[in-house]
Amino acid sequence: MQEQLELTVRDQRGARIALVLGAALAAVLWTLDDPLELAAAWLAFGAWTVWRARASTSPQLPLLALVGGACGGVVLLAPHLPQWALAACLAIGAGVAPAHLWLESLRRRLARDEFALVLVAQPFVALLHGFVHAYPGALEPQTLEVLQRVFVASALIQSGLALVRREPERVLGAVIQSQSALVIAGAAAGETGWEAARMLLVSTMGSGLVLMSIASELRRRFGALDAASHHALAKTAPKLHRLFVVCGWTFVGLPGGAAFFAEDLLFHALVGQSVAATVGFIVAAGFNAIAFYRLYLALFTGPTVRPAYAPSATASWKIVALTLAVLALLALGLAPSLLVQHSG
Amino acid sequence: MITLETVLIGGLLAAFLPCAAMGLSLLIGAPMSERRSQQSAHAQALVLFVVAAALIVAHFRGDGPRELRLAPLLEAHGYSWTPVFLLDRLSLAYVALVALVHQVVVRFSIPAFHRESGAQRYWFLVSLLALSLWLVSLAGNIDVLFVGWELVGVCSVSLIAFFRHNLRSTENSLRALVYYRCCDAAMLFAAVWIHHELPSSDFTQFANAAGSKAAAGIGALLVLSSLAKSAQLPMSPWLHRAMEGPATSSAIFYGALSVHLGPWLLLRTQPLWDEHLLPRAACGLIGLATAVYASLVGRTRPDAKTALAYAAMAQLGVIYVEIALGLETLALVHLWAHAGLRTWQFLRSSSLIQDFQANPLVGADVRLRARAGLWRALVGAQLERRIYLAAMRLFWLDALHWRTVARPTLALFGWVQRVEERVLGGAGRGSAE
Numbered sequence: 001m002q003e004q005l006e007l008t009v010r011d012q013r014g015a016r017i018a019l020v021l022g023a024a025l026a027a028v029l030w031t032l033d034d035p036l037e038l039a040a041a042w043l044a045f046g047a048w049t050v051w052r053a054r055a056s057t058s059p060q061l062p063l064l065a066l067v068g069g070a071c072g073g074v075v076l077l078a079p080h081l082p083q084w085a086l087a088a089c090l091a092i093g094a095g096v097a098p099a100h101l102w103l104e105s106l107r108r109r110l111a112r113d114e115f116a117l118v119l120v121a122q123p124f125v126a127l128l129h130g131f132v133h134a135y136p137g138a139l140e141p142q143t144l145e146v147l148q149r150v151f152v153a154s155a156l157i158q159s160g161l162a163l164v165r166r167e168p169e170r171v172l173g174a175v176i177q178s179q180s181a182l183v184i185a186g187a188a189a190g191e192t193g194w195e196a197a198r199m200l201l202v203s204t205m206g207s208g209l210v211l212m213s214i215a216s217e218l219r220r221r222f223g224a225l226d227a228a229s230h231h232a233l234a235k236t237a238p239k240l241h242r243l244f245v246v247c248g249w250t251f252v253g254l255p256g257g258a259a260f261f262a263e264d265l266l267f268h269a270l271v272g273q274s275v276a277a278t279v280g281f282i283v284a285a286g287f288n289a290i291a292f293y294r295l296y297l298a299l300f301t302g303p304t305v306r307p308a309y310a311p312s313a314t315a316s317w318k319i320v321a322l323t324l325a326v327l328a329l330l331a332l333g334l335a336p337s338l339l340v341q342h343s344g
Numbered sequence: 345m346i347t348l349e350t351v352l353i354g355g356l357l358a359a360f361l362p363c364a365a366m367g368l369s370l371l372i373g374a375p376m377s378e379r380r381s382q383q384s385a386h387a388q389a390l391v392l393f394v395v396a397a398a399l400i401v402a403h404f405r406g407d408g409p410r411e412l413r414l415a416p417l418l419e420a421h422g423y424s425w426t427p428v429f430l431l432d433r434l435s436l437a438y439v440a441l442v443a444l445v446h447q448v449v450v451r452f453s454i455p456a457f458h459r460e461s462g463a464q465r466y467w468f469l470v471s472l473l474a475l476s477l478w479l480v481s482l483a484g485n486i487d488v489l490f491v492g493w494e495l496v497g498v499c500s501v502s503l504i505a506f507f508r509h510n511l512r513s514t515e516n517s518l519r520a521l522v523y524y525r526c527c528d529a530a531m532l533f534a535a536v537w538i539h540h541e542l543p544s545s546d547f548t549q550f551a552n553a554a555g556s557k558a559a560a561g562i563g564a565l566l567v568l569s570s571l572a573k574s575a576q577l578p579m580s581p582w583l584h585r586a587m588e589g590p591a592t593s594s595a596i597f598y599g600a601l602s603v604h605l606g607p608w609l610l611l612r613t614q615p616l617w618d619e620h621l622l623p624r625a626a627c628g629l630i631g632l633a634t635a636v637y638a639s640l641v642g643r644t645r646p647d648a649k650t651a652l653a654y655a656a657m658a659q660l661g662v663i664y665v666e667i668a669l670g671l672e673t674l675a676l677v678h679l680w681a682h683a684g685l686r687t688w689q690f691l692r693s694s695s696l697i698q699d700f701q702a703n704p705l706v707g708a709d710v711r712l713r714a715r716a717g718l719w720r721a722l723v724g725a726q727l728e729r730r731i732y733l734a735a736m737r738l739f740w741l742d743a744l745h746w747r748t749v750a751r752p753t754l755a756l757f758g759w760v761q762r763v764e765e766r767v768l769g770g771a772g773r774g775s776a777e
Contacts, residue, residue: 105768160757161764192421234508239373246371254498255491261418261425264487267536268423282532286525293501293521301508323372336418336425 018055019113022048026121035134038127039076045123046073053109062109068092068102072127079135083143090131090147094124094184096154100177112169112219116212119176120205125183132187145273148188152280155181159287163294166227168215171295172208175252175288179204179259182281186266193269199262199339206329207251207259210322214244217314218299227295230302239319241300247326248296250333252289257329261336348402349412352429352482355395359475362388366468381467382454388471389443389450392478396443400436409433411484411548423539428484430547437676438481438608445601445687446474452691466506473499477601481608485545486535489609493531496573496602497524504586516585522750523572523582531569534562542616551615563617566609567626574606574660575653577634581742583657587649600686603656604679607663611672624668631664640735648693656686 025045032038046069053062072093075086092099107115131138139147155178162174183204187197217240218225218233225231234241250257263285271278332338362384369376376384409432418425449470457463476499479492501524505517538545541558553559570576575583583603610627617623635658642654659682666675720728734740 101764101767104764108768157757157760160753161761164754164757164761190421192423195420230511230514232509242371242373249498255494260491260494264425264535265418265420265423267532268539271536271540278536279533282529285532286529289525290518290522294518297505297514297518301505301514302511303509319373326371340418340420 015111015113018048018052019117022052022114022117023121026117026123026126029121029123029126029130032130033133035076035079035130038130038134039073042069042073042076042123042127046070049106049110049114049118052111052114053106062106064102064105065109068095068099072124075131076127076134079131079138083140086139087143087147087150090128091150093127094151094181095177096150096181097157100154100158103177107170107173112216115173116169116216119173119180120208120212122180122183122201122205125180125187125201128184128187144188148185148270149274149277149280151181151185151188152277152284155179155185155284156280156287159284159291162291163287168218168225168227168295168299169212171227171291172211172215175291176204176208176212178284178288179208179251182263182266182284185277185281186262186269189266189269189273193266195340196262196265196269199258199336200266202332202339203251203257203259203262203329206325206332207247207257210243210247210325210329211251213318213322214240214247217318221312221314225299227298229298231299232302232304234300235304237300237314240314240322243319243322243326244300245296247329248292250329252292253285254289255333257333258336258339260333262339348399348410348431351395351398351402352412352431353414355391355398356475356478356482358391359388359395359471359478363468363471363475366464366471370464370468375464378459378463381464385450385453385467385471388474389446392474393443393447396436396439399431400440403431403433403436409548411546413484425487426485427488428546429482429488430484431482434608434611434676435481435483437680438604439478441604441680441683442474442477442481442601445683448687448691462506462508466503469499469502469506473503473602477605480605483612484547486538486547487545489612490531490535493573493605493609494528496605497521497528500524500586500602516582520582520586523579527569527572527579530565534565534569537562537565547612547615550613554616554619559616560620560622563613563620563623564626566613566617567623567630570606570609571630573609574603574664575634575657576606576630576661576664577637578741578745580634580638580657581738581745584645584650584653587653600656600683600690603660604663604683607660607667607675607679610664610667611675614667614672618670624670628665628668631661631668633661634658635661635665637661637739640731641738644732644736649690652686652689652693656682 022045025041025048029038029041029045032041046066049065049069050062053065071089074081075089075093079086081089092102095103103118106118110118158174158178158181162171162178165171165174179200183197183200186193186200189196218237221237222231222233251259253259253263263281267278267281270281366376366381366384409430412429412431414427414429416424416426453466453470457466460466473496476492476495480489480496481492483489483492501517501521504520505514507513535545537558541562542553542556543549544553571579572582638654638658638661642651642658645651645654659678663675663678663682666678723731
């Protein structure tokens with residue numbers, strides 16, 4: 001018994017160290033400019049996911065994820081590929097639907113916190129940013145336009161999936177993937193689009209982190225939750241409830257958050273290039289709001305049920321950290337120009 | 345020297361501060377006492393009232409319509425998000441309406457929410473709703489209007505779901521949100537189109553852009569975007585469900601104030617699309633159809649609040665027809681009078697039976713009698729019965745929406761999810777799906 005307990009504690013410590021390592025690798029991805037260094041960092045992050053996937057579930061290699069990751073790495077190492085090949089590799093590497101299946105397969109094999117890190121750290125956006133920065137003329141305008149439409153379509157599919165998913169983390173994951181597809185679509189829409197994409201990216205990463213942390217904390221305290229039924233947690237977990245609702249509304253583009261201005265700016269950047277993509281973008285944003293609200297109602301409202309056991313409370317440092325993050329997101333929503341590099 | 349700008353900006357800030365204080369205290373988990381929340385809401389209502397009075401006095405002293413432009417909040421590569429406010433007859437009429445009705449709501453909510461669980465949340469939402477309605481009414485361009493419009497939507501939805509333990513309330517709030525989002529998407533597209541096609545997004549410039557090719561399309565989108573807030577066909581099924589909200593006080597807000605935002609938006613943007621047949625015809629036909637639909641359905645409703653909701657919907661339909669016919673002043677007067685009447689009726693709805701019995705004109709022997717008049721002579725008893733049954737079932741509008749929009753959409757994405765699971769095998773480790 002004692003041995004088993006020690007083993008569990010050791011496992012938990014190991015998982016925590018692995019998570020910190022993954023976060024460090026993801027952070028490195030965002031700091032590199034040189035394509036070779038970026039490719040190395042991308043591969044290192046990929047190796048980390050493979051290691052964790054094997055450690056968490058089975059020793060089999062996550063093949064789909066390996067293919068997806070490899071496609072992403074190829075563009076950095078071979079930027080002179082034909083346009084169609086570059087576009088295909090970028091789309092697959094970024095997990096555009098149906099290539100999102102490699103991400104989905106990874107979700108099934110990674111621990112929840114580890115997959116949340118993959119979503120929140122947005123390594124695909126880092127990869128695309130690095131690629132465009134290193135090889136500015138590599139993608140022709142027509143290719144960019146096609147990619148843009150593909151990303152908007154993918155965002156639409158992900159937001160639709162968020163409407164039918166039942167597990168809270170999966171609903172949030174689909175919304176985050178939808179938002180990040182919109183970020184990439186916006187980034188391809190000229191300089192205005194890039195400014196907007198940066199704003200939306202900051203909002204997606206910040207809000208995604210807060211919302212996924214809350215979902216994870218709710219799972220720890222109350223076990224498996226389901227978006228198809230009502231759990232009435234507003235009274236049992238009032239602090240998490242408040243943070244979830246405020247952060248969620250700002251995340252999906254309500255005034256008060258940076259996402260509101262970012263989406264507005266993105267629409268304006270996009271409409272000049274493709275009306276169909278703009279309509280898709282607007283519909284995806286609408287679906288995301290409905291998906292979030294449906295999840296909120298499922299988690300926090302409904303007839304109050306007295307829990308069979310007394311769930312442990314959330315550590316106060318977590319509440320403080322999440323509150324500070326939400327306040328920072330609200331502050332960015334009040335002063336969006338802080339996120340714009342080239343104003344005027 | 346106190347300028348109009350100082351009054352407006354100072355007033356908006358002063359109205360924002362109590363709201364922000366309540367919101368912040370809720371967020372950080374240090375709720376205010378009941379008395380403090382009430383005082384904050386009261387202070388905000390007072391500020392709105394005084395500022396409204398000051399703005400109206402300034403307007404009638406001869407300043408005329410004024411546009412106030414603040415520093416841009418965001419500028420990037422030619423794009424600019426600038427707060428612009430417009431003070432004219434239309435905006436001041438709505439500002440005055442909100443200021444007056446908000447006072448009434450606050451006064452009546454104090455006893456209604458005494459020791460009620462979640463009272464501070466209620467005060468916060470009501471204050472934010474009032475501020476958002478002000479933003480919408482004072483907006484000088486489509487961007488500021490959209491901010492207020494979105495906030496009004498979220499506040500209304502949150503008020504409908506105020507009683508979180510009541511499943512019906514929460515489900516109805518989700519339904520209201522779905523209708524709101526559909527129409528908000530139209531407004532967002534209209535806003536983007538305005539920025540893209542017209543020389544300016546300021547309302548004062550709309551008359552100059554009326555000849556633009558895009559004006560008819562933008563006008564049609566604006567008509568579409570106004571439908572959900574005003575519960576016009578086909579976006580009407582949410583309104584009677586919104587009556588699940590707390591007491592009469594919040595029903596006033598979305599039953600008497602926010603439902604009038606649709607006609608208000610049309611009046612505000614009318615110079616742009618007035619000359620074009622498409623938006624005018626859409627506005628008139630939708631209004632007429634809703635007036636007929638709501639009058640018929642309202643007659644079959646058994647409770648006071650729902651009957652009032654349908655009565656409001658019918659009158660709003662008539663206002664839409666007036667706007668389509670170009671009768672702006674009549675529409676504005678109708679809007680004001682209607683909002684006043686509904687406020688009074690919503691407040692009295694809980695004591696309706698007592699009112700009836702105490703009314704010396706009615707007397708104590710109140711009987712509901714079938715009145716066979718011109719209507720039956722025109723349609724015949726059998727058709728009348730059929731219409732009544734159809735009206736009882738809301739003309740199958742809910743079922744129609746479910747079958748033609750909601751179910752196919754959910755079925756499509758459900759199919760995508762099933763394909764995903766078939767390819768990868770199951771929903772995954774520890775999944776609830």
